[in-house]
Every structure is written in structure tokens, then in C-alpha cells.
Amino acid sequence: MAKPDSPEELQALAGEYVLGTLDHEERAEAERLLAGDPDFASAVAAWQHRLDPLNAAVAPVTPPADLFRRIEHRLGEPGSAKILKLERHLRHWRAATLAMTALAASLIGFIVAPPRGQPAHHFVAAVQQGGQQPVFVVAVDTAKGIIAVRPVAARPPESGRDYELWAVGGGRPQPQSLGLLALKDMNLPAARLESSSSASFGDTVFAVSLEPRGGSPTGQPTGPVLWTGKLVPVD
């Protein structure tokens, strides 16, 4: 494949390079140009700048349901450029969960596309410790009645222990157990959450504590609270 012969072709190649949709041969050509062609390198930089705000927008969105499965699937293809690409997008997504800004709201409509005029029913919490990378991400869809829990960087609990998820605050007199967490994608019923008043729903904090195997024997957290995340509305 030769160097693009029109400025528009060069822009398209640079744009698709940043988008991540080039095929293997085109990507190799783009990388060759990137190293040796200042015009192309600056076109790529400009595209990265143009599209970068999307990374902020991704914060309040549950990652695509099959993203992790696809990563695992592709790990079975050694040397695949797709692995690097997926890692890049995963990194974008993880970084973005740390930066839940109002900015995100301006772009989020493109992805979540809620029906107009309906009250918020999507909430997300990045459950983490002290501003580090999220360990779990919890997304609540009150319309569907599910709490989707996705492990992001969680390690297995020590032997004989379980992680337990709690809802704290938001008008609750005491922490409510939402169930034990496994290190896989889980959907928990949102029914318990909805028992709290919707006005304070957004003040809910999720907490994960380390409990004896099978969960807290008392119905209240007994072990250390490892990670917390505040629930924020996303639409």
C-alpha cells in the first residue's frame, strides 16, 4: 500500500488510525508513515486531539457487555494487533471512570440515548480506594431493575473470605447488603435499592467489605471496608 495520494486520503487514514478501524495492512502502512512522515504524524496528533473528549464521555457508561469476553478471546491470538487496541480502549475506559465530570454529560447522550423527558434511571459508581483505578464498577438501571457489577481490577479475596457489596447512605438507616461479589460480571436485583426514596437515591455509596466466606454473619459489615464508590446519575 502506497502513501495516500491526496490530502483527504491522508486525513482519512490518520482518522481511521486513531479510530482504530484500519486493517492489518493499512495499520502497518500508517505506522510506517507515522515514523517517517511529519504531515501524517501531525494529522494523527490532530485526530487524537479531536476525538479525545470522547474518553471523558465514556465515564458514566457501562462498558460494552462483551468487552471482557472479547479481550479474553483475543488473548488466544498471539501477536494480534487487536489485543493492543482493546487494551488501549480498556485503558481509556478505566481512566475515564476516574474523571466523572460534567463534561461527560454533554456527550453521553450519544451513547446512552435515553428517551427524552424521562427521569434518570441509569446510575454508575466506580468502586475504588482513594482515587485509584476502580476495582469494581457498579451500574444501576432502575428501569430494568438490575445492578450490574463488573470487576475491573479486583483480585480474588484471601482464602476463606468473600467480598460483599453494600449500599450505604441515601436515606438508609444502616448499610444494606446487596450480595456477595464474584470476580465475574454479575447482575443483582435492584429491588432493595429502590426501597430507599428516589430523592436520595443519588446519595447512595457502594462499599465492598471483606467478609467470612458466605457473607457477613450479622447482616452488617464485619470486615474491613476495602473500596467505596458514590452512585452518580448518568442520564
Place this chain on the structure above:
Amino acid sequence: MRARHNLAGSAGALAACLDQLPDNRRQMVIRAYLEGLTREELAALYRMPVNTVKTTLRRSLIELRRCLDGEAG
């Protein structure tokens, strides 16, 4: 705060320009970027030939660039 304002400006401009694309084309750009979808995956999702995905993405990118750079002055 200055950086934040600049960021807000570019996010707002991108949102406005994405908004000018037809729904499917806007989604394809966003999903390729954020979800890492390949042309083949987009082709399956949006029920079009892979080559059409390529030309569609490129047309969308060219329009986005025109819109964004026009706005930036």
C-alpha cells in the same frame, strides 16, 4: 480552570459536530473509538458490507474534521 474551559470547549464542539452526523454514522464512529469495534464487527452490527463501513467511516471523519476545524477557526 483554563484547561478545564478548553476541554469543555472541545467536548462541546465535538458533541455538536457529532450531532450533525446521521444517527448510525455517529454511533459507528463512537463505537469504533470507544468500544474498539473493527470494520467487520461494525459491518455485522449495522448490516452493511465491510467496504461500505470503511467509506462510511471515512466520510464521517471528513465531515467531522470540516465541522470541528471550521468551528476552531
